Amino acid sequence: MSDIRILHETDLRARIALDTGAIDVVERAFARLAEGGVEMPPVMSMHMPDVNGEVDVKTAYVPGLPGFAVKISPGFFDNPAKGLPSTSGLMVVLSTETGRVRAVLLDNGYLTDVRTAAAGGVAARHLARGDAARAAIFGAGLQARMQLRALCLVRPIAEAVIWARDPAKSGRLAAELSGNDLAVRATADPAEAAGFADVIVTTTPATEPILMADWLRPGQHVTAMGSDQAGKGELDPACLARADLYVADRLAQTRKMGELRAALAAGTIADDGSLPELGEVITGRRPGRTAPEQITIADLTGTGVQDTAIATRALAAFDQE
Amino acid sequence: MSDIRILHETDLRARIALDTGAIDVVERAFARLAEGGVEMPPVMSMHMPDVNGEVDVKTAYVPGLPGFAVKISPGFFDNPAKGLPSTSGLMVVLSTETGRVRAVLLDNGYLTDVRTAAAGGVAARHLARGDAARAAIFGAGLQARMQLRALCLVRPIAEAVIWARDPAKSGRLAAELSGNDLAVRATADPAEAAGFADVIVTTTPATEPILMADWLRPGQHVTAMGSDQAGKGELDPACLARADLYVADRLAQTRKMGELRAALAAGTIADDGSLPELGEVITGRRPGRTAPEQITIADLTGTGVQDTAIATRALAAFDQE
Structure with missing residues (x-):
């Protein structure tokens, strides 16, 4: 069990920033999508109207990378009234060799913020x-x-x-x-x-x-x-x-x-x-x-x-x- | 960050067994599915033919329960030759009130084994x-x-x-x-x-x-x-x-x-x-x-x-x- 990295939002914020490097990796990812071999299923989306919430799940496999992410993005729109941000979530990284969980990135949506802005840069x-x-x-x-x-x-x-x-x-x-x-x-x-x-x-x-x-x-x-x-x-x-x-x-x-x-x-x-x-x-x-x-x-x-x-x-x- | 429970396979095996209680909760879940109000999107499935792997993601929202699970189930069929089981994975439990991550169950598929057998019992x-x-x-x-x-x-x-x-x-x-x-x-x-x-x-x-x-x-x-x-x-x-x-x-x-x-x-x-x-x-x-x-x-x-x-x-x- 000890080979699974659990990374928290503060750790991730300390290491990953919206910088040229982030823009470069997102640019390269889009290029790979055009080059073929990437698997990217349709977004899984679940709406929970009675709690004013939704969750989206996204993933993509890029051949050659050591892992692929499965991202779980909830949006709960009554949260601001409770003093919480609407969005949160995490990414799970699985090995592309074995499918085993390599890491759980408890980023509360921070990495999504970075990769979304990086796409704007691209x-x-x-x-x-x-x-x-x-x-x-x-x-x-x-x-x-x-x-x-x-x-x-x-x-x-x-x-x-x-x-x-x-x-x-x-x-x-x-x-x-x-x-x-x-x-x-x-x-x-x-x-x-x-x-x-x-x-x-x-x-x-x-x-x-x-x-x-x-x-x-x-x-x-x-x-x-x-x-x-x-x-x-x-x-x-x-x-x-x-x-x-x-x-x-x-x-x-x-x-x-x-x-x-x-x-x-x-x-x-x-x-x-x-x-x-x-x-x-x-x-x-x-x-x-x-x-x-x-x-x-x-x-x-x-x-x-x-x-x-x-x-x-x-x-x-x-x-x- | 400390309010997120990270539970490992050994912890889960020690507490959760295939017993009448497990059959009862799965039976109740199927009943809820018939009673309405449950949201259960189609399974998200991604195939990675060049590594002989696949991953399925399942989720369902049951009104009234404090959380809902998003399950990530990889199957990598070259694993047995490497001395590893083909299947593994985890479940993430999100709050139905806020969407925030409540727990990460690093069960390597154990809970899936239990709930699958429980459905047979039902x-x-x-x-x-x-x-x-x-x-x-x-x-x-x-x-x-x-x-x-x-x-x-x-x-x-x-x-x-x-x-x-x-x-x-x-x-x-x-x-x-x-x-x-x-x-x-x-x-x-x-x-x-x-x-x-x-x-x-x-x-x-x-x-x-x-x-x-x-x-x-x-x-x-x-x-x-x-x-x-x-x-x-x-x-x-x-x-x-x-x-x-x-x-x-x-x-x-x-x-x-x-x-x-x-x-x-x-x-x-x-x-x-x-x-x-x-x-x-x-x-x-x-x-x-x-x-x-x-x-x-x-x-x-x-x-x-x-x-x-x-x-x-x-x-x-x-x-x-």
Whole structure:
């Protein structure tokens, strides 16, 4: 029994950060997904309406890695009233040689936060203009701050604007994030925020569009990462028609629970086999941004291969001890 | 972090046994499934052909219980050559109030063994004749011995016969299990084993039928519990036509990976909405055995609700300390 590592949130926070290394391993995971051989079953989802809770389970097997993660992500939406975060959970890492449990990462969702933000960094690295210096973040939660940090790791972001439904929150976050090399302000006008930015990241659990197609302008990149359920969606479906390029983290998921779902329902985009996935852009199998004036959209729903990637990185950090 | 219980296999083996209490909680879980309110998503399954491995994830939410289990069950079929069992895994128990992790049960599949055998006990309790005294067990593995033990807990079993493909194994198992109140012998003739018994339990990973319809006689009950994948099956499809009553643990599963799958394909049974589930028989919503001369079949594929039931029992045993 002693060969199973049990790692707690504090241990993991001390070793694993949202840094270029995290972005690199998530980028490589998406590339592997495009290269083939990866197994990634559909997300297992269970809703518990009478306790206002849900749990998602994700996994992915990447040949060649020593382990694969099975991640259990609960969301219990009455928790904030009890003084607890809505989300928590853990990752179990199993050996790809024997299936035996190698580690239990009791991260309360921290590694998910990191790998989710890292995917935003990957998307911006491959789709945003190289000179993108202005960011707009929609939302003022944890991912708002982490997605902005990820952008700063891959692009020369100098200014950022934050819009959130609650102006008190966006104001506080802007004050907190503004620093030496980065000027951050809040705005009450989402159209102004959108128009200002070279890169827009939407990070909300919105169920109605918060970013309108009319607000977009040539040269922008948009990453929508808030939607991970069939009932959510942040982008006006016309955004996908307006964009020159739409890229999914995983089409099988974005069709069901990403921005693609509402756009397909609205008929603003055709799912004719031409839509690329992020890994295909990373590996050069499919083109990414091909001109500075293009508008690009990345639709991120969160994939098991990111979990296996970040869990592998976490375990490697401890194994090196 | 200290409020998460980490329990190891040795701890769990010391507290949780295949006993009447385990059969009772699994019976109650099936009843809850019939009563409604239970959430049980389809099994998540991932195959890793290049390492000859697979992993299944099961879960179920039962309103009123303090927690729900998410079970991760790997099967790595090259393990025996490495001196390791093929199956292992763990259960994670999450709070139904907050979704927070309450416990990690590092049982290496032990609790699955118990809840699987307990379901066999539940099936026999509700479908075998009350005077059933003779058992036939097909297979000589761990479930062969555990299913026989479960039968002895619910019926006055005095004699048992074991048939297995490998006669050396069935001989050894018969010698091991034969004791004071139970006479156990091995046989090389599966038809003889079947004809001898009041209750037959098939416990093998067979992919071709091992129990023929011609061998059945009035008054018998058959529990088939070996099939848990679409490629497996132990019963001649004609058995289901021969039987007076077919009962599934969960029709949504037995249609895909139980004995029902092959019978539907062979057209020996109609899936016309009349097939009952075990929980419906337990709660009296649907009839079970209604006459001593009937032939009954229970098709057990293993359900998440059993996992939540046994994990809840395990945690309660430790919480009482």
